[in-house]
Amino acid sequence: MGKLTDHSLSFTKLCFIYLLVCLVVLQPQRANGAAYVTVKKDGGIDIAFSLQLNSRVESLVGGKIEELLTSRLQAAGIELHKTKNGKSTEYQFLKSYDSIQDLQNAASLELADTEVTTEDKWLYTRYDAVVQPKLNAYSEEIIDGLGTLSVPKSLVRMLMQNLALDFNLTLPYDLYGPNNASEQDGNTLTWHITMADSEPLRLVVNVPNIRNIAIAGGTVILLLAVAVTLFIRKRKSRSRHQ
Structure with missing residues (x-):
């Protein structure tokens, strides 16, 4: 049997890398990260984020992800924390805002395009939100900035698009109407999304509308009081005629 040439060794190595990537992509999907948006009763908002990369993904794209996150977060006055957890690397940040106005006035993280329409009813206001994450665009930006790699960028793209994220929204009360969340637990909705997802949230x-509800409630109580008064008077009138 003849010796393997450099070309055949390169081909064998490439096939092995493809096999590893396929094993990673085809394994049961588990969230690599989570984002939490919590709206408090006083109107404050907490935003938390964590992303955990295993050693393979970290070695390929970790540096570029850190650079991209740091540049975006610094513009919004947010500090990125990086920690080692065994063979994995975790990126985290936490930011609190006093109100929705403070959040709107802060520098945008440009993580999603959001469209909100409102419809005023007498007893409530309906807010219809469509949120289109820009995860796929960030994935391409990361890949384009990697430079020369020892593996094809198509393989890196497969790994990136398989990264999964749980997005959690918590409101002080269960005010949710129709939605396409993956699950709901009390006042929290959770969406399971990947870097490749194009479906908006x-x-x-x-x-x-507390004021109108109070008016409606007061009106109902007044009508009940009038009805009870008329009923009592009618009963007394009948008693006198008997």
């Missing part, structure tokens, strides 16, 4: 929130 859809959500309806119905916010009560």
Whole structure:
């Protein structure tokens, strides 16, 4: 049997890399990260994010992901924390805002395109939100900035698009209308998304109009009081005529 040539060794190595990537892509999907948006009763908002990369993905794209996250977060006054957890690397940040106005006035992270339409009802206001994540665009930006690699960029793209993220939204009360969340647990909705997903997050929130509800409630109580008074008077009138 003749010796393997450099070309055959390169081909064998490439096939082995493809096999490894396929094993990673085809394994049962588990979230690599999570994003949490929590709206508090006082109107404050907490935003938390964590992303965990195994050693293979970290060695390929970790540096570029860190660079991209750091540049985006610094513009919004947010500090990125990087920690080692065994063979994995975790990126985290946490930011709190006093109100939705503070969040709107802060520098945008440009993580998603958001469209919100409102419909005023008498007892509540309906907010219909469509959120289109830009994860796929960030994936391409990361890949384009990697430079020369020892593996084809198509393989890196497969790995990147398989990264999964759980997006969690928590409101003080269960005000949710129709939505396409993967699951709901009390006041929290969770979407399971990947870097390759193109389907937007859809959500309806119905916010009560407390003033009008109070007026409606007061009107009902007044009508009940009038009805009870008339009923009592009618009974007394009948008693006198008997």
